[in-house]
Amino acid sequence: MSDHNNIKLPEGSIGKTTTTLNLGPTHPATHGVFQNILELDGERIVKAEATVGYIHRAFEKIAERRPLYQITTLTDRLNYCSAPINNMGWHLTVEKMLGVKTPKRVDYLRVIVMELARITDHLICTSIVGVDAGAFTGFLYVMQYRELVYEIYEEICGARLTTNMGRVGGFERNFSAAVWEKLEKFLKEYPKAQRELEALLVRNRIFYERTRGTGAISAERALNYGFTGPNLRATGVDYDVRVHEPYSSYEDFNFQIPVGTTGDNHDRFMVRTEEIWQSLSIIEQAYQKIQSFKGAEADVYHADVPEYYLPAKDDVYTKMEALIWHFKIVMGETDIPPAEVYQAVEGGNGELGYYLISDGGRSPYRLHFRRPCFIYYQAYEEIVRGSMLSDAVITMSSLNLIAGEMDA
């Protein structure tokens, strides 16, 4: 007798009245590698269990053997939709530990890069919510503007997705004329496309009915679940790291923190949409501030930290000190001062924290990433309980779950 006549079913599966559905780990609706084991009664979700860890890469362990500048590449791969924010957050952590004061121009350059990254991150989320509500065109249309941002990254650092941008103290080179040209093009052309995306979705009857009232969470529960970023602000709590603990001179900028009221898919979408406009305004302000620098100040792109900032290549060939620093940095032979530091930045999805402990060695004794996605994804089980399967899919995309950030 062949085996298929003797299929062993799990205990109790014959009399069971609900259906088990594996949503993920590789499913088009999850937009990333993670799994939801759903227990369905018809189309309604009775129970959900979330599983993560499919792309866990042990970054915290690897960081314990690396010199500081090599850890930047690890941070890229957390939230890969806004890698520059992660890079800058790491540089800020190291600078806080070393007590480095960056020049204003560096801060503003960083703000431009971080806000561009925030726009691309939010753009992915808002347009994917559209896709999951049945509107694919908008997503494909706005991706060409993300492409423009990626070209700007390319001009700044040579890479597009995993950027490894900047160094401790500033940037590896000054922004070229092509960067400013492309930035101007982006600032000129992108608002039109963003308005078109909004015209497609905002107050669209289908979109409205799909998102309104689904996937909601109260402010109290969201705080208890450790929500931060746009998902928390959609519930009505105006917590933003850029305002509460300004870093990189965010206090010099004039911008607003949009908040929602109900914390449902629609509010999350609207908060992110409005934040894109605020980010555009911040970029414009930063660009104006940068243009107002005169003389030697107008060419500053890094702070003076010879122990950690790679010297210019022609100096390495001609100057003794530069050669020594170059060697020590590349070989990772710089001792880090003993320290215990926590630095948070406002990532695309919320408070991205770096907890760094150094014991005076050449690499961190312990480095922990507070990944906002990992912390708020655990609320998913509670949010989708009792909702329809199709709403669970749209909830997943409106929470902007990035597998890279969950797994570290």
Place this chain on the structure above:
Amino acid sequence: MPLTNDIVQSRLTEKFGDVLTGWEAPYGMLTFSAPRELNLKVLNFLFDESDLAYRFLTDVTAVHYPDRAGEELCVVYHLHNLVENHRIRFKVYAPVDQPDVYTASGLFSSANWMERETYDFFGVNFVGHPNLKRVLNVDEMDYFPLRKEFPLEDQTRIDKDDEMFGRG
């Protein structure tokens, strides 16, 4: 009156006395530690008192110090009072051969996965946790990889078959 490190320290010492130790403020963040059996009492006190109100759990993680006999594992909580915008750091130490620490998941829902992650990598046993199993690593794993005795791969090893890694 805005919340300051001094106020928090005096409120805590007033309540718990000398059992709280290790007071310091690296880079401005108030840090202290308590005996591990008091961790929930301290967290509850910080949560409930209306003038302290540390009701946002930013982060839970652990650090392994193999040289500190009897307190090898250090569980670190980062707490945030969002109204006053004040952060503190709270630590408890546990011996590695019996790393029992009470779970904070009853107080903070966010502690659920963060404690699972800490268990996963350090083996800290959170007593009372509703679902203490591995979250990022595979269930079959029988070691706790972020402990210091667990080594990273030797970078000079030569026994790897390059062909298997596309470098043949």
